[in-house]
Amino acid sequence: MVQGYRFTLNGEAVELEVPGMRRLLDALREDLGLTGTKEGCGEGECGACSVLVDGAVVDACLVPVCQIEGSDVRTVEGMADPATGALSPLQQSFLDLGGAQCGICTPGMLMAARAFLDNGGEPTDGAIREAIAGNLCRCTGYTKIIEAIAVAADEGREGDPVAAVYGNLDLGTSTDDYIDLIRGPAELPPEPSTKDLSAGGPGSD
């Protein structure tokens, strides 16, 4: 049963004639040619296919096209400035801070982070970890991803973004200092506490 479904995709009106139960992921990649959204597990575990539907982050592998009729869909392709190609603050921050290794999780991480920041999330370590808890990075580059989100959150704010995440570690006072620091030969900052992640597990009872 094919019918036309209308929605906006990265700000542009789209009409798609596909079966209503087509996964949004397949519609994006196969029908619309937007392959920035990745398929990892295909069952809602990994978050590689994260996109925004009406501002909320969802797994595109679990959303049928019939449910996005009339919605506003945002994918990683819509993050950079369409006119200039300039990267968004989040993308730039991932680039600057090494928030990507193999890159498969990156589009999903960016979309989850964007939903978090757009919805006014406070960029603390614990809140950022919860915001990307549905996104797996199998290179285990989480530390740099969390840093990149914290730094992007600080765009246009006063103060030290790193301190906002880790407390005052005396790493310098600006984003640029921090980027220089972790790019250069200087000592790396201490790892963030992993206490939050282990609490509540079976072993803690």
Added chain:
Amino acid sequence: MPVEPPVTTPRTLPEAYSLLASDVYRPIAGGTDLIVQITGELGEPPERIIDLWRLDELRGIRVEDGALVVGALSTYTEIRRAALVGEWLPALAEAAATIGAAQIQNRGTLGGNIVNASPAGDTLPVLLAADASIVLGGGQGEREVSAGDFWTGYRETARSADELVLRIRFPLEPPRTIRFRKVGTRRAQAISKVVMALAYREDGGVWRDVRVALGSVAATPVRVPQTESVLEGAAPRRTVADHAAAVIAREITPIDDVRSTADYRRAVTGRIMHRMLRDEGGW
């Protein structure tokens, strides 16, 4: 590419009821369980699907007639954010917060959790402990089924094929304390190994109307009447906790599966029970 059965999206309940009366449809709400189940790898996919997402009559969270009423299409995110849930049934918000992560919570619904009828459904023990009832609707009208009568066997429910879950009613009188605890491999994205909800009413230092409900320890979400009778009329003291933990570990009938073992589930269920009583007793 996964299978793509034909789907119909009704805009009103009467429209949905007439579709359900005309043929066999598999309902989809948020899709977080259903889309994984209809790939064709887990048996025959459904012939046709009814998409409930536009049925706004199934949305909304309100207090009416002495009950917290949660529309079946309420997502876990909506439940987490609802001030009324925070005020009247915070255990439901806690359960919603343990399901998947943001991506799942933004789509998955309470009605979906109920109809999917997984023994590991995280909200289901809260429904049992809270004496909730599930309101079903169809062309013949509405009927209310208590949570205790709803899950009739492994992934089987009291819902007829031509009915929809409309809303869930949580009675607020008499006021009771309700607690929730989930144990999984990690805090996010984990299907539970054991999930427990406890309800009681404090009455002059002892507990009344005690309910203890569990998920992932049997073919359906279950209450444990022997354990409840240990706690009924008792106070949350250490000796009571020791006794209740021993009884509950014997009372449940868990299995070994891919997520855990029966032995671990017995051990951790006893520990959760003990910990809940310690927290309530403040010792």
